[in-house]
Amino acid sequence: METAILFDQEIDIAKEWSAEASAGSSKSTIIQKLEEKYRIHSRKRNFSCQCCSQQVVLVLRDGSPHFRHEGERCPSADNYEKYIRRVNKHESNKTHQVGRAILRTYLEGQVKTHGVLVQEGYMYRSTLHIVPDFILLFPSGEKWAIDYVTGAREDESYNNYILKRTAAYQAAGFKPFYFIDASWIAEIPNRSMISLYLAESQMKVHSSIDQDWSDFINEFMETFGESFVLRELFSVYRNNFSNRTSSSQKYEVFSLAYIDPNERKAWIQRFTPSSAKFGFRIHCAAISLEKAVSLSKKRDGFQWWADDEAEVMRGCLERLSIKYEHEQTQLAKQRNELDQEDHHMSSQPKPMVAATSVTPTYEAKSTLGFVADPSSLTDMITNDMPVAVAQEMIEILSANKARLSKQTLEEIRHKARLVMGPIRNPNPISSGLRKAMIELALL
Numbered sequence: 001m002e003t004a005i006l007f008d009q010e011i012d013i014a015k016e017w018s019a020e021a022s023a024g025s026s027k028s029t030i031i032q033k034l035e036e037k038y039r040i041h042s043r044k045r046n047f048s049c050q051c052c053s054q055q056v057v058l059v060l061r062d063g064s065p066h067f068r069h070e071g072e073r074c075p076s077a078d079n080y081e082k083y084i085r086r087v088n089k090h091e092s093n094k095t096h097q098v099g100r101a102i103l104r105t106y107l108e109g110q111v112k113t114h115g116v117l118v119q120e121g122y123m124y125r126s127t128l129h130i131v132p133d134f135i136l137l138f139p140s141g142e143k144w145a146i147d148y149v150t151g152a153r154e155d156e157s158y159n160n161y162i163l164k165r166t167a168a169y170q171a172a173g174f175k176p177f178y179f180i181d182a183s184w185i186a187e188i189p190n191r192s193m194i195s196l197y198l199a200e201s202q203m204k205v206h207s208s209i210d211q212d213w214s215d216f217i218n219e220f221m222e223t224f225g226e227s228f229v230l231r232e233l234f235s236v237y238r239n240n241f242s243n244r245t246s247s248s249q250k251y252e253v254f255s256l257a258y259i260d261p262n263e264r265k266a267w268i269q270r271f272t273p274s275s276a277k278f279g280f281r282i283h284c285a286a287i288s289l290e291k292a293v294s295l296s297k298k299r300d301g302f303q304w305w306a307d308d309e310a311e312v313m314r315g316c317l318e319r320l321s322i323k324y325e326h327e328q329t330q331l332a333k334q335r336n337e338l339d340q341e342d343h344h345m346s347s348q349p350k351p352m353v354a355a356t357s358v359t360p361t362y363e364a365k366s367t368l369g370f371v372a373d374p375s376s377l378t379d380m381i382t383n384d385m386p387v388a389v390a391q392e393m394i395e396i397l398s399a400n401k402a403r404l405s406k407q408t409l410e411e412i413r414h415k416a417r418l419v420m421g422p423i424r425n426p427n428p429i430s431s432g433l434r435k436a437m438i439e440l441a442l443l
């Protein structure tokens with residue numbers, strides 16, 4: 001293992017090695033320095049294992065300085081061997097080594113105040129099937145497995161390995177958390193989409209913030225229609241992909257946490273999977289590494305969110321609403337023009353009122369004429385329409401439902417939902433109007 005006890009101190013030989021290396025010392029200088037500092041204590045057999053308290057010996061080898069058990073091995077010695085083998089096989093060594101050290105420092109800085117202990121994964125006191133970088137031990141007895149993932153590879157065996165790893169952690173009673181190296185982030189040009197490794201998909205989580213976004217996106221889909229949202233949010237046209245067959249399928253938002261330890265930065269990428277290899281990019285929250293390793297208030301995870309995400313959601317709704325209303329107005333205009341052309345074709349004289357009344361009153365319109373001219377109906381459904389008119393509209397529409405086209409009904413329902421606003425952040429309308437809008441939305 002990389003740490004041992006010298007009287008009352010924990011000596012982390014790998015950490016000292018990399019500190020010297022990053023200060024610019026050559027390998028031989030580092031070995032010489034550490035030999036001078038520690039060899040005599042090793043000869044006197046005064047280093048002991050943190051796990052089993054046996055004496056351990058200092059081994060200063062290039063790249064993997066460590067302490068070795070001489071007698072019987074203990075669980076942490078077994079864990080250490082497995083751990084080193086895993087890191088050598090699956091991680092980008094240099095990136096992992098440097099990033100891991102920074103991550104540990106930041107983790108300790110943030111969780112210590114909560115009485116949480118950060119431990120090297122291999123120091124766990126029983127043999128683990130797969131050994132994580134770090135283990136967080138909570139006063140409550142809860143245990144988390146923390147990994148810094150750097151070994152980008154796209155193949156089935158690596159994918160299975162990540163699957164197995166998550167399962168192994170969970171079986172050993174750990175809650176797994178993956179910090180992925182930021183070099184993995186892959187946004188697709190001209191689309192708001194991301195490209196994923198299969199293994200990356202396995203590391204996604206679904207937090208309570210992700211749930212808020214899920215509700216939000218599904219509300220968008222319901223209010224504006226799927227093709228509109230796909231186009232406006234992700235620049236994707238429905239015909240371009242065929243994965244989702246039914247529009248009633250719910251969109252679920254997940255997140256991945258990426259870090260750049262050297263820059264002390266983190267990104268929480270929220271997305272809804274399109275397939276195992278692609279995701280619709282919902283939002284990417286840029287946060288500090290410090291925040292990414294801070295515990296949430298409930299202590300059920302890390303603070304994997306930006307503080308302005310609720311505002312981003314609202315801004316998104318506003319932008320979509322304006323665009324949607326605009327498109328609907330354009331459509332209504334076009335239909336009106338077509339209708340008027342029809343009138344000319346049948347050479348019927350245009351009624352004077354239509355030409356002169358710029359702002360039709362509700363009273364003038366609230367007749368059976370509704371059904372004759374359904375396109376004007378949706379325009380009348382607004383946040384400030386009188387409740388009485390809304391109720392009258394419901395009565396007339398209910399009575400004449402059979403005579404209305406499916407499209408008209410759908411437009412009316414959409415408009416009613418727009419007036420209500422999103423469930424979590426409803427528009428400020430009177431309870432009477434809300435009741436009426438619900439009836440209209442369910443028409």
Ligand SMILES: [Zn+2]
Binds near residue numbers: 053073077
């Ligand atoms: Zn031991």
